[in-house]
Amino acid sequence: METEKNNTQINLHLVMLPFFAFGHISPFVQLSNKLSSHGVKISFFSAPGNVQRIKSMLNPNPTSQIIPLTIPPVPGLPPGFESTSELNPTQSELLKVALDLMQPQIKKLLSELKPHFVLFDFAQEWLPKMASELGIKTVFYSVFIALSTAFLTVPARLSGFKTYPSLEQVKYPPPGFPKTSVTSVKTFEARDFLYMFKSFNQGPCVYDRVLSGLTGCSIILAKTCNEMEALYIEYVKSQFKKPVLLVGPVVPEARTDKLEEKWAGWLGRFEAKSVIYCSFGSETFLNDDQIKELALGLQLTGLPFLLVLNFPANADASAELRRALPEGLLERVEGKGVISTGWVQQQQILAHTSVGCYLSHAGFSSVIEAIVNDCQLVMLPQKGDQLLNAKLVSGDLKAGVEVNRRDEDGYFGKEDIKSAIEMVMFEVDEEPCKTIRDNHMKWRDFLLDKGVQDNLIMDLVKEMEAIAGTSGN
Template identity: 55%
Template sequence: MADQLHVVMFPFFAFGHVSPFIQLSNKLSSHGIHISFFTIPGFIPRVKTLLVPSPNTEIVPLQLPPSLGLPPNLAGTMDLPPSEAIKLITAIDLTRPQVKTLLSELKPNFVLFDFAQHWLPSLASELGIKAMLFSVFSAIANAYIVSPNRLSGIEGIPTVDHLLKPPQGFPTSKNIARDQSRVISTFEAQSLVFIYEKVNESPSNFDRVQEGISGSSAVVMKTSYEMEGPYLDFIKSQINKPFILTGPLIPEPPSDLVLDAKWDEWLARFSEKSVVFCSFGSETFLTQERIRELALGLELTGLPFLLVLNFPAKVNPKVALEDALPRGFLKRTKDKGVVHVGWVPQQLILGHKSVGCYLCHAGFSSLIEALMNDCQLVLLPLKGDQIFNSRLMGENGFVSAGIEVNTREEDGYFGKEDIFTAVKKVMVDVEEEPGKSIRLNQKKLYKFLKEKDVQDKFILDMIVEMKKILEGGFS
């Protein structure tokens, strides 16, 4: 019986990680699975908002150790400057005794954990609990960054030149975006080096993932063959572990939330599918130069736009915005554009009939939310997995359902014309190539994401496979 299964969810405390764990929890609990969701006190209000209320679901608070000097009501990495985010990984390591006590009391069948908790499989094994690494990153990003053969033939930390080359066997036939030998730029390779670096003698993120995979009963991934077939095949060839695919985990908009009148009334001023919504998530920050060029590029399109920006913790957002926006920009665009700093109800905005394009950082969850709302994609990746999500979804990728903004090889620079050109291809030149082909591919993916029975089958299959693991077998 499904209701006999009890699963503990233990994400890393950044919203981009917590959100997929919540989405999976909601899907499993709707099928009678008992969910215990580990989080920190400062994150509980946000988790409560998104976790569907159910007698099958409970939130279990973890207390971070005070020895690191973290704020007592810390709500994840968004409350820390980027330079201090590593402290949260150290803090999670120090919760190990607390986690062991909680797991001993809860006695779940499974614990699903994130990349940082490399020590969890051995702890769970001591207690007779099955542990499974749940990767919130796309298969293409996992294949390029943390494939076990990524560091073969080198000693120590990989260089930029090494990271410019894909792992041996990595599928590139339809994914070349830079030239005929490379998938990523020099600037992008530089942004990946930190993944392989140890900090204060703590294991690198790469090593944490490898140890987590090694100790897992199975690897759980938020994707599907329809979206990432070649990259899933590549990962499976590298990792001798069972794989469970959750599908893209289509989020259900909170039933008790409606779009604020101020947003609804402003968006309603414009024709259907005409507004460009531009947002980069809560923890991807643009430099002043990039904000300036982005704003000017949006202005050039002549289309209505909603530009949402965030700034790192301890930065005064009002001052930062005034310094970044071009002189006279707000006055020139007041009839067609809005610039907002801080949180917005992204799902509800993307679902508004006037929004037709999403210009974003290519976070995987954000891409899914846009596609399920039939929005065109303009991709501007800045770091990490975003780079590979953009190659997957971009014009030359396996999915080819969006346009990537052109950026400079050595430093990632883009200008206003690059923004204008990318938006124009999917919003104006819709009867010309590549805009026409991209729209067709986007529609195919939209149809796949809207097939509820297909999406639900991923979760039903996952429950079946978890039962098999408990019984000692796996298909």
């Protein structure tokens, strides 16, 4: 029996099938790396255009493989462009259409591979039925925090409504929602959430896809932990009445490659913890007015800053930047402020001794990176789960500050940027800065506790092995 048990541990085989967006692919890769280090076999499905980048992120392991899928032609979807980072919003919606057309191909691969589990994403709500027919269990891997699921995509969200909720209804939590700091959201945030209930190309809306996936799967896997989100996790369990396993925040491994000399040299000129690093990722874009107020707010702090801005696919980044930046700003901040476009080594920049503050869109991976590198968090969320991430960190965890914004349209001015940064960078011994810094350090210690993080993964592997052992695989 012991040999049989050990064989089960060695042979546990998972297929990873994230949506074709790197905000989704990256958490699946990070999880794959954690699991493969515990002997789990990984087969990673994605579009051919994403394979090289995934290969560069996935730890080399003889039990891991990347399997390219064939993207079927879809009118309006440019051939060869296979992740949302290369597409405009309308084209990105067509990737969901392409995924729906890939069902026969995916079914054939699964029937050949016969994995114990398929970990899937929000856009593949048809997968549980397909996998069940093949005797394979399915895991809905939510790459969002539990608060996001609890607030937006539980059955109770439509409780008592004959139609999808209105703008006013989306401002407030669903029935039964736990008592926490999140009691409502602003009008501009609720307006963004209405995207969840909008149908594109006559297909199901995001809410319907997510709810169907969560309802149909064998297991829900959440990228969080009880220490951070116990109340929301319990609420999700009560809504779906099935196992909710936790992988933890998935702390990224420290990078071993050196920071480019261009940035190392510039950052090295400043005192420890004095530089503001500001970035919104590769798929979150600010409009001209937002860029102007942000840049002026950074200037007003008097602190050195590195601002990284990106623009939609096919845009001329240099021209966009010239148009958006306030006249004369580059001259005024010369020697103290740098504005860049394109990809940078974010983890290495955050780890640099001179960087003391990270102003971001509150993507949760970025939040974790900031905390583990002891960079104070200022959050300026733009869309979707970012809006709720910021509420968890600033409200429940009290480990960062969110930039104040106008209720109706989300407007913020330069003074709002300046005030938020000053709260965590200058008022060190005063409330609420002291509380924020103390909590920031508490969560940093928790995230950097390798024993705690390893135990989360080991517990997950054991739970999945136990379930696989009863599945007949």
